[in-house]
Amino acid sequence: MKRLLSSAVFFAALLLAWHCLALAKIWSPVLLPDPLSVWDYFRSAALDGTLLDATLVTLRRLLSGYGIALLLGIPVGMLTARFRFMEDTAGVLALGLQTLPSVCWVPLALVWFGQTEGAMLFVVVMGSLWSVIISTDNGIRNVPPIFARAARTMGAKQFYTWTRVILPASAPFVVSGMKQGWAFAWRSLMAAEIFVTILTGFGLGQLLDFGRNLHAMDQVIAVMFVIVLIGLLVDKILFSPIEHFLHRRWGTGRA
Amino acid sequence: MSVQDELKTVPPAKLLIEGVSKSFVTRSGTVCALDHISLQINEGDFVCLVGPSGCGKSTLLNIIAGLEIPDEGRTLMDGKPVTQPGRDRMVMFQEPALFPWLDVLGNVLFGLRLKPNLNDKERREVARFYLRLVGLEDFAHSNIHELSGGMKQRAALARSLAPNPRVLLMDEPFAALDALTREQLYGDIQRIWAERAKTIVFVTHNVREAACLGNRVILFSPHPGRVREEFHIDLPHPRDINSVELAKHASRITRALRGYVDAPETELGAE
Numbered sequence: 001m002k003r004l005l006s007s008a009v010f011f012a013a014l015l016l017a018w019h020c021l022a023l024a025k026i027w028s029p030v031l032l033p034d035p036l037s038v039w040d041y042f043r044s045a046a047l048d049g050t051l052l053d054a055t056l057v058t059l060r061r062l063l064s065g066y067g068i069a070l071l072l073g074i075p076v077g078m079l080t081a082r083f084r085f086m087e088d089t090a091g092v093l094a095l096g097l098q099t100l101p102s103v104c105w106v107p108l109a110l111v112w113f114g115q116t117e118g119a120m121l122f123v124v125v126m127g128s129l130w131s132v133i134i135s136t137d138n139g140i141r142n143v144p145p146i147f148a149r150a151a152r153t154m155g156a157k158q159f160y161t162w163t164r165v166i167l168p169a170s171a172p173f174v175v176s177g178m179k180q181g182w183a184f185a186w187r188s189l190m191a192a193e194i195f196v197t198i199l200t201g202f203g204l205g206q207l208l209d210f211g212r213n214l215h216a217m218d219q220v221i222a223v224m225f226v227i228v229l230i231g232l233l234v235d236k237i238l239f240s241p242i243e244h245f246l247h248r249r250w251g252t253g254r255a
Numbered sequence: 256m257s258v259q260d261e262l263k264t265v266p267p268a269k270l271l272i273e274g275v276s277k278s279f280v281t282r283s284g285t286v287c288a289l290d291h292i293s294l295q296i297n298e299g300d301f302v303c304l305v306g307p308s309g310c311g312k313s314t315l316l317n318i319i320a321g322l323e324i325p326d327e328g329r330t331l332m333d334g335k336p337v338t339q340p341g342r343d344r345m346v347m348f349q350e351p352a353l354f355p356w357l358d359v360l361g362n363v364l365f366g367l368r369l370k371p372n373l374n375d376k377e378r379r380e381v382a383r384f385y386l387r388l389v390g391l392e393d394f395a396h397s398n399i400h401e402l403s404g405g406m407k408q409r410a411a412l413a414r415s416l417a418p419n420p421r422v423l424l425m426d427e428p429f430a431a432l433d434a435l436t437r438e439q440l441y442g443d444i445q446r447i448w449a450e451r452a453k454t455i456v457f458v459t460h461n462v463r464e465a466a467c468l469g470n471r472v473i474l475f476s477p478h479p480g481r482v483r484e485e486f487h488i489d490l491p492h493p494r495d496i497n498s499v500e501l502a503k504h505a506s507r508i509t510r511a512l513r514g515y516v517d518a519p520e521t522e523l524g525a526e
Contacts, residue, residue, distance in 0.1 A: 150352040153320055153340045154366035154418065164365075168356040250355050251400025 077136025135177020311480025
């Protein structure tokens with residue numbers, strides 16, 4: 001309760017400081033809008049459906065790209081952990097490309113795919129795939145070998161051992177990798193949406209960029225809030241329950 | 256009772272170890288862990304393999320389990336060569352090796368799920384039976400990290416017993432436990448051995464523990480691992496680790512062990 005209160009006071013103070021700064025008119029209101037005008041934009045855009053439409057377009061892109069990254073990344077991570085050959089090839093590739101900021105994929109995506117949904121998808125997949133591979137690989141390597149031995153003595157064969165022992169045993173790592181992959185996918189999609197203007201869908205990133213073109217900073221800031229909000233909600237709805245379960249079972253961390 | 260009866264008649268050889276050798280390549284060269292070991296283990300035996308670290312007793316256990324393949328020689332179980340792990344020979348390791356993503360019941364069920372000819376209800380019944388046997392019936396839905404060290408080994412014991420193996424292979428299972436917990440488990444394992452008519456091969460470096468549990472104590476010496484001597488402990492079960500009778504046997508074995516190795520006393524566990 002006390003912690004909630006200190007958070008609330010902190011953010012209220014932050015808003016108030018912002019409001020006073022805007023009132024002081026040190027900068028032009030075009031550059032630094034009042035929080036109230038941001039709220040006004042937010043309300044009108046939420047009411048006329050602009051925000052909802054943009055959010056749906058963005059989430060659709062995000063989920064498909066992230067889904068592909070998981071479907072590819074987890075099996076490839078398992079393979080790089082298991083086979084020396086895969087470790088020396090795909091594993092090294094993943095390590096190298098993970099260091100590449102995802103926005104660097106945008107020029108290539110534009111040339112290869114043009115201004116299409118394909119370009120978006122490509123950037124998102126490239127942004128998140130590598131970290132999913134690496135943390136899956138890492139998770140599997142961290143499974144104590146005694147688990148697999150114990151399973152073998154109980155009559156488990158290769159496939160059963162992988163699906164029922166090694167994968168669940170590496171779950172804490174895999175889930176944190178999925179979370180990291182999600183964060184990367186989210187960042188790369190915003191980069192892609194700002195840089196790739198396409199007509200098949202108007203996402204949050206484009207709404208943000210559109211606001212910049214109109215010099216409507218209230219719009220820009222409101223969209224930024226929405227982006228933060230979605231990030232927080234996904235964390236709370238998608239990852240928190242899983243993490244909570246893992247912490248409880250493994251006896252790690254809080255809970 | 257049935258075990259004692261069985262021991263009076265001449266039972267058929269359960270496990271036959273014939274000329275087993277095994278070496279490991281390490282950075283400092285090749286280490287001969289086992290040098291032509293031959294051993295016969297009978298139905299209902301409680302055999303303790305004793306020796307200082309490096310004498311290959313755990314390696315031998317892993318070979319019987321089918322987890323490792325010997326360089327030379329072979330192991331026969333009921334006349335059939337051992338080539339891979341099997342549910343007729345369950346292993347209990349020094350660390351409990353329980354799966355942290357499952358609760359206690361889930362762990363005990365793990366081995367049972369791989370056993371054919373049982374439906375789900377029967378599996379649960381069997382799992383509960385063994386949890387009761389080791390005194391963990393109230394902890395079926397506990398998480399592994401919530402258990403104490405002794406309870407973890409009890410859960411591991413229940414998991415090993417659940418598929419109803421005829422041979423139980425135990426690799427220093429109580430080494431990491433405190434003395435009081437260990438004494439309780441000595442009682443439990445003797446009771447289970449008698450009640451469930453198991454053949455047990457038990458690896459330890461603690462002579463007193465070996466004398467307390469085994470009806471046969473087999474002495475190993477290291478570098479290379481060889482069988483040196485065998486002792487028959489004919490005290491009735493259940494035995495108390497603190498009894499004077501037992502101490503006599505233990506000191507006899509310790510004396511013999513000192514003759515073979517110049518290991519520090521602490522390592523021989525002559526406490």
